Amino acid sequence: xxxxxxxxxxxxxxxxxxxxxxxxxxxxxxxxxxxxxxxxxxxxxxxxxxxxxxxxxxxxxxxxxxxxxxxxxxxxxxxxxxxxxx
Amino acid sequence: xxxxxxxxxxxxxxxxxxxxxxxxxxxxxxxxxxxxxxxxxxxxxxxxxxxxxxxxxxxxxxxxxxxxxxxxxxxxxxxxxxxxxxxxxxxxxx
Amino acid sequence: xxxxxxxxxxxxxxxxxxxxxxxxxxxxxxxxxxxxxxxxxxxxxxxxxxxxxxxxxxxxxxxxxxxxxxxxxxxxxxxxxxxxxxxxxxxxxxxxxxxxxxxxxxxxxxxxxxxxxxxxxxxxxxxxxxxxxxxxxxxxxxxxxxxxxxxxxxxxxxxxxxxxxxxxxxxxxxxxx
Numbered sequence: 001x002x003x004x005x006x007x008x009x010x011x012x013x014x015x016x017x018x019x020x021x022x023x024x025x026x027x028x029x030x031x032x033x034x035x036x037x038x039x040x041x042x043x044x045x046x047x048x049x050x051x052x053x054x055x056x057x058x059x060x061x062x063x064x065x066x067x068x069x070x071x072x073x074x075x076x077x078x079x080x081x082x083x084x085x086x
Numbered sequence: 087x088x089x090x091x092x093x094x095x096x097x098x099x100x101x102x103x104x105x106x107x108x109x110x111x112x113x114x115x116x117x118x119x120x121x122x123x124x125x126x127x128x129x130x131x132x133x134x135x136x137x138x139x140x141x142x143x144x145x146x147x148x149x150x151x152x153x154x155x156x157x158x159x160x161x162x163x164x165x166x167x168x169x170x171x172x173x174x175x176x177x178x179x180x
Numbered sequence: 181x182x183x184x185x186x187x188x189x190x191x192x193x194x195x196x197x198x199x200x201x202x203x204x205x206x207x208x209x210x211x212x213x214x215x216x217x218x219x220x221x222x223x224x225x226x227x228x229x230x231x232x233x234x235x236x237x238x239x240x241x242x243x244x245x246x247x248x249x250x251x252x253x254x255x256x257x258x259x260x261x262x263x264x265x266x267x268x269x270x271x272x273x274x275x276x277x278x279x280x281x282x283x284x285x286x287x288x289x290x291x292x293x294x295x296x297x298x299x300x301x302x303x304x305x306x307x308x309x310x311x312x313x314x315x316x317x318x319x320x321x322x323x324x325x326x327x328x329x330x331x332x333x334x335x336x337x338x339x340x341x342x343x344x345x346x347x348x349x350x351x352x353x354x355x356x357x
Contacts (some may be wrong), residue, residue, distance in 0.1 A: 015108040022138035030117050030174035041128040045135050106268030118321045123267050130264030147211035164300045173311040
């Protein structure tokens with residue numbers, strides 16, 4: 001089971017790597033922000049899988065903090081971009 | 087045994103959705119379509135992975151924590167989708 | 181506060197919120213026995229701090245009702261799964277079947293909670309994405325403009341309306357104030 005969980009975590013890390021291509025490529029700021037959203041979701045998924053595979057419950061709390069921060073980061077992005085534009 | 091099998095199936099299915107979301111992010115032609123792909127596919131992906139892990143976690147508290155994390159990511163994801171979409175549309179109209 | 185509430189409403193709210201905070205504590209501690217003293221103290225403090233920030237609502241509640249949520253959740257889970265399957269199918273398809281379109285959909289839901297709930301919901305359902313709200317109309321982006329999106333959205337709106345108790349209070353206050 002552990003090998004499977006680790007393989008799953010690795011696969012999610014690969015999706016993050018693929019998302020980096022979208023960050024480089026853009027073309028718009030919104031595209032880059034979208035890739036950042038992918039890092040958030042995949043990152044949470046990776047942490048949850050590792051928490052189970054390594055029996056490290058604290059990693060689940062890290063995932064929880066990630067989820068809370070994701071909300072803040074996105075709101076900040078949109079606020080800043082809007083104010084910067086006006 | 088059955089739990090482990092069910093968990094494997096759920097996590098495997100979740101991974102397929104994660105791959106689909108990333109593929110959509112890379113392949114879809116414009117930013118609004120990419121938002122659809124990432125928001126919907128990753129939401130289901132994380133939900134299935136969390137459900138699978140909840141079966142393995144061995145306690146109700148862990149299962150609820152996973153549910154809480156999924157709900158937070160879902161709320162952030164769908165709000166973000168709307169904010170990023172509205173933002174990119176506003177930028178287009180200028 | 182416009183409407184002053186009887187004291188027992190505050191006591192009831194405080195009790196429920198303390199229980200909710202304790203439940204969260206239990207989740208955070210992943211069911212470990214230790215630290216219940218701390219947990220109780222902080223749950224009570226959190227519930228106390230929440231009272232001035234979010235006073236107990238007058239009846240009927242502004243948010244979704246428990247009964248409404250129990251009806252809504254199965255519908256939402258099934259539909260959002262369909263949303264994921266639909267978008268995954270398109271992403272994996274070699275020819276990338278997409279026919280993007282933007283429509284303006286006139287909302288019949290009341291402002292506030294019901295609208296926010298609706299906008300957030302449709303972004304997870306098959307093929308629809310809320311882009312922006314312009315007055316009483318919402319701009320919706322569609323992955324596939326064929327079919328009858330208005331009809332589908334109307335059905336979701338009915339489902340969302342079913343979550344809330346029609347709020348006469350809020351309407352009256354708005355008109356008077």
